[in-house]
Amino acid sequence: MNDSRTVGRPRGSSRAMLEEAAAELFLEQTYAKTTIGDIARRAGVSRNTFFNYFSAKSDLLWVDVDAGLAALPDALAECDRSAAVTGAVRQALLRVAAGFGPGRVPWSVTQYELMATASELEASALARFLVQVGLVREFVGARPGHSADTDPVGRAFSTAVVAAAAAAATEWAGAGVARGDLAAYVDAAITPVCAGFGPVLDHG
């Protein structure tokens, strides 16, 4: 459990340092025009050191999002065991959404239009999307009423509900400064999905 190693050369850098350097540069010259070399230089470390802390440049676009999304496993685990599946998932997603206020908007949102090609953003976006789908799907599959028959439906539900939430997040991001909390957007988007899959999935 103790992850602070006391042996070996101590770190001279940190994720936070690099994130900060990157944030400055993204503001000055956009994500697309900022190279990893730039970030490393600004942070006062070598280019290779960057890769000790991030596996890709695009990780920087998602630091805030990843932090918020990390709450999903717990939110699912803490769900009412007796409640219907679709209701439980809805509840968990709303709790995660509640973590995103109007304050900090992640780079992945603000830099979207400024990306050279959106493809780099899209790659990293889908990767995250699929992780969340996997979590929901696992949760659905572990449910009492779940059978091999309903597995394809569970997959469809997991994908659709996370996709709807992502659409809501996009809407929210595009709403500008007037956007409120994310949860309301997500609620409107995922409720119909849960309603539609309820009769098929909830053990009944």
Add this chain to the structure above:
Amino acid sequence: MNDSRTVGRPRGSSRAMLEEAAAELFLEQTYAKTTIGDIARRAGVSRNTFFNYFSAKSDLLWVDVDAGLAALPDALAECDRSAAVTGAVRQALLRVAAGFGPGRVPWSVTQYELMATASELEASALARFLVQVGLVREFVGARPGHSADTDPVGRAFSTAVVAAAAAAATEWAGAGVARGDLAAYVDAAITPVCAGFGPVLDHG
């Protein structure tokens, strides 16, 4: 309408040539280990010529898929104007799905596990996904009963229904040789989504 130009140097190559060369190499050494230079050399053209016909290496993964997906705009346009929105979309998606038989499975499917990182595949996948979502969303937005109020819901529906279809396609792809036609998979996946959004979207 006449796109066969009679002026200028005639083409010495074609998309088909490059696709064929790529197909050979993908079988021999997988997608990941095949470079664009390899493909060009096999096809007997220069590396730059490759980029005259494809904008990215990953385009090759999707030639079959893109061909099938190209039917969506027409399928949407030909939908019954008087039918409910969700029903029309469902109908159009099923028609597109009907174009995919058990025969040819696209590279994007067969090479999935063999990709160095899945990120390249994911990037190109989401790009296509978003195009289809855009088409459906445009269709929904142009409907008589559509208002600015329902626009966020329309976005959520478009995203969720295409995502469900994609989940069905993934299931279908993973079903192995025994997989039948795609349409049945898609039907089971998108029907609940349409059912859930029906009360909210169908003008009523």
Add this chain to the structure above:
DNA sequence: TCGGTTTTTGGACCGAGTCCAATAATGGCA
């Protein structure tokens, strides 16, 4: 034979990401 047009080509270039071996900085131990 001369222009205009389009395709093809070579070459230079950039940036992301990988790999590896060397080196620096620590703590523990004799």
Add this chain to the structure above:
DNA sequence: TGCCATTATTGGACTCGGTCCAAAAACCGA
């Protein structure tokens, strides 16, 4: 104090995808 294991950092070389540009090649009609 000196050695050792461990971990962080570094430089450098390398591959590959993708972009850009200018030149050459192949055709047309005049």
